[in-house]
Amino acid sequence: MSKERENLNIVVVGHVDHGKSTLIGRLLYDTDSLPAGAIEKVKKISAEKGKSFEYAYLLDAFEEEQKQGITIDITMLQFFTEKRDYVIIDAPGHKEFLKNMISGVASAEAAILVVDAKEGIQEQSKRHGYILSLLGIKKVYVAVNKMDLVDYSEERFNEIQAQFNEFLNNLNIYPEKYIPISAFYGENIVSKAKNIPWYRGGSILETMDSIKKEQGIERKGLRFPIQDVYKFDTRRIIAGRLEAGTLKAGDEIVIYPSGKTTKVKTIEYWQEKDKTDKVTAGMSVGITVEDEFFNKRGEIICHKEDPITVANVFNANIFWLGKTPLVANKKYKLKITTDEVEFEVLSVNKIIDAATLESKADLAEINKNDVAEVTIKTKHAICFDEFTKLQATGRFVIVDGYDVSGGGIISGVEDSLRREIKELKTNNLAIRKRLVTRKEREAKLNQKGRVIWLTGLPGCGKNEIAVKLEKKLFDLGKKVYYLDSSNLRFGLSSDLAFDRKDAYEQTRRIAEVANLFADSGTITIVSAVSRFKEDREYAKDIIGKDSYTEIYVEAPSEICQKRNPNAFKSDSAKEYLYEKSDYPTLSLYIDDAEFNSDKKAEAILETLNLTVEYYI
Numbered sequence: 001m002s003k004e005r006e007n008l009n010i011v012v013v014g015h016v017d018h019g020k021s022t023l024i025g026r027l028l029y030d031t032d033s034l035p036a037g038a039i040e041k042v043k044k045i046s047a048e049k050g051k052s053f054e055y056a057y058l059l060d061a062f063e064e065e066q067k068q069g070i071t072i073d074i075t076m077l078q079f080f081t082e083k084r085d086y087v088i089i090d091a092p093g094h095k096e097f098l099k100n101m102i103s104g105v106a107s108a109e110a111a112i113l114v115v116d117a118k119e120g121i122q123e124q125s126k127r128h129g130y131i132l133s134l135l136g137i138k139k140v141y142v143a144v145n146k147m148d149l150v151d152y153s154e155e156r157f158n159e160i161q162a163q164f165n166e167f168l169n170n171l172n173i174y175p176e177k178y179i180p181i182s183a184f185y186g187e188n189i190v191s192k193a194k195n196i197p198w199y200r201g202g203s204i205l206e207t208m209d210s211i212k213k214e215q216g217i218e219r220k221g222l223r224f225p226i227q228d229v230y231k232f233d234t235r236r237i238i239a240g241r242l243e244a245g246t247l248k249a250g251d252e253i254v255i256y257p258s259g260k261t262t263k264v265k266t267i268e269y270w271q272e273k274d275k276t277d278k279v280t281a282g283m284s285v286g287i288t289v290e291d292e293f294f295n296k297r298g299e300i301i302c303h304k305e306d307p308i309t310v311a312n313v314f315n316a317n318i319f320w321l322g323k324t325p326l327v328a329n330k331k332y333k334l335k336i337t338t339d340e341v342e343f344e345v346l347s348v349n350k351i352i353d354a355a356t357l358e359s360k361a362d363l364a365e366i367n368k369n370d371v372a373e374v375t376i377k378t379k380h381a382i383c384f385d386e387f388t389k390l391q392a393t394g395r396f397v398i399v400d401g402y403d404v405s406g407g408g409i410i411s412g413v414e415d416s417l418r419r420e421i422k423e424l425k426t427n428n429l430a431i432r433k434r435l436v437t438r439k440e441r442e443a444k445l446n447q448k449g450r451v452i453w454l455t456g457l458p459g460c461g462k463n464e465i466a467v468k469l470e471k472k473l474f475d476l477g478k479k480v481y482y483l484d485s486s487n488l489r490f491g492l493s494s495d496l497a498f499d500r501k502d503a504y505e506q507t508r509r510i511a512e513v514a515n516l517f518a519d520s521g522t523i524t525i526v527s528a529v530s531r532f533k534e535d536r537e538y539a540k541d542i543i544g545k546d547s548y549t550e551i552y553v554e555a556p557s558e559i560c561q562k563r564n565p566n567a568f569k570s571d572s573a574k575e576y577l578y579e580k581s582d583y584p585t586l587s588l589y590i591d592d593a594e595f596n597s598d599k600k601a602e603a604i605l606e607t608l609n610l611t612v613e614y615y616i
Contacts, residue, residue: 014114033079136388221306298339322405325365381420456553459564468601485528511539
């Protein structure tokens with residue numbers, strides 16, 4: 001029995017004139033993957049247009065598309081190498097078809113972003129980079145095309161690489177490779193180009209074959225959403241479809257969100273020929289379990305070693321198609337796997353206009369065809385995975401009234417929020433003596449525990465900088481944790497208002513938590529408005545001046561309002577003053593709403609000399 005061939009879905013995106021279709025056409029041509037008659041058809045079309053052979057026309061499925069000279073829809077093309085089978089997703093390169101591009105990218109496992117070596121990085125190139133970021137595609141390869149138009153210049157190639165890295169890194173995209181090519185002449189497509197001797201990497205095809213595919217859906221953690229429970233003679237049969245993993249009789253399972261454990265007694269079957277003790281992803285099955293629980297639709301069965309996330313607050317990227325705009329604090333219905341739950345959008349963090357591909361300054365509502373980054377709170381805790389880890393349990397549909405009005409994917413949830421957010425009160429607390437000192441922990445970690453306190457008005461950019469700083473320190477091998485004051489509002493400070501008294505208490509609580517992290521030897525990054533100097537000075541006293549570094553992220557009020565308009569809606573907020581500290585602090589100045597947070601984080605690393613080892 002022959003081994004089943006591996007399959008990889010890869011999307012190709014890029015500016016409309018940068019040669020994306022030519023690259024795909026050349027791949028098909030050079031790998032002999034074209035259907036009979038395709039080449040003759042293209043020769044005829046090219047001749048009629050008075051052009052030489054156009055590889056891009058190999059992709060044009062409709063005559064209307066050829067007349068327009070642009071690809072207007074998602075095209076799925078298959079071709080094969082000795083290693084694996086490929087599905088090439090050709091996504092539209094112009095702004096009018098953003099929605100189609102999104103639907104294509106969502107099923108991809110890797111992406112090739114095509115850039116014209118002569119024209120360089122265009123606005124569309126950046127927008128497509130953003131879409132890749134939005135959908136969480138991490139395996140990104142940049143093909144620098146039309147190298148023949150710049151005399152195969154290594155200097156130009158390096159220039160584009162540096163410029164694009166600066167932009168993509170700011171979106172948390174770190175391209176695996178940059179590949180210089182000439183798609184029209186077939187250079188560096190299937191085999192290495194003679195005209196690019198300075199390039200030592202592989203061709204496009206060699207690079208594609210080197211991409212490591214994620215493990216198969218059947219080898220991922222078990223995800224079995226309960227569709228219904230049927231009473232059949234003396235049995236209670238739990239029915240549903242396995243979305244991931246495998247399940248067999250005798251397995252110990254956990255039913256979420258309750259967390260109750262039991263064992264699979266039987267895998268049920270209708271006919272004798274269907275009898276089995278093991279089922280895999282994609283199969284619709286019925287099972288019985290040893291313990292009698294009140295199971296219901298929407299619960300998800302997992303193995304103990306692969307738990308699913310249970311929470312009611314998470315971040316998501318949504319695509320709105322509703323007749324009326326989506327607004328924060330309105331009740332909608334969310335459908336995910338077999339579960340349905342009421343939810344509201346707590347905050348709209350970013351909106352992209354589908355017509356212009358521009359970021360919107362007004363975050364008050366999400367209009368039809370908009371793409372948005374939001375924070376969602378469901379009425380009760382639900383089960384889910386991040387979309388990049390498992391698509392089936394990471395995507396959802398939004399219902400407004402009786403209409404399906406949008407959809408989305410879950411982009412992530414803070415570790416501190418992987419639970420249902422609720423108030424917790426107890427007096428049964430005591431501080432116990434430790435047997436390990438702070439100095440011993442710091443020596444073990446080879447770093448000094450400290451707190452980096454980023455402060456400034458809402459919208460100044462401190463949160464974006466903090467996220468990048470944490471990632472950079474983590475990549476350097478440091479033990480680091482980012483403590484976002486907004487997250488504390490959901491739990492530790494959910495009882496606090498926003499008046500002067502509670503603002504002081506919020507800062508005190510943040511400082512107490514940050515001090516515990518620093519005591520463990522962790523480099524702790526705090527982002528908090530903490531606009532009153534008295535409050536920050538008290539925080540410094542709690543943490544200790546030797547462990548406390550305050551960084552004031554200063555931005556003009558108009559920049560802050562543009563970046564976070566919701567924080568400045570009330571009349572009182574318009575006079576939102578910030579009190580600078582009396583003691584010396586570091587400052588970062590933000591003069592652009594679209595500033596580069598990656599560079600600001602690097603500046604902090606250099607200033608505080610955090611890249612060196614503490615104990616040598």
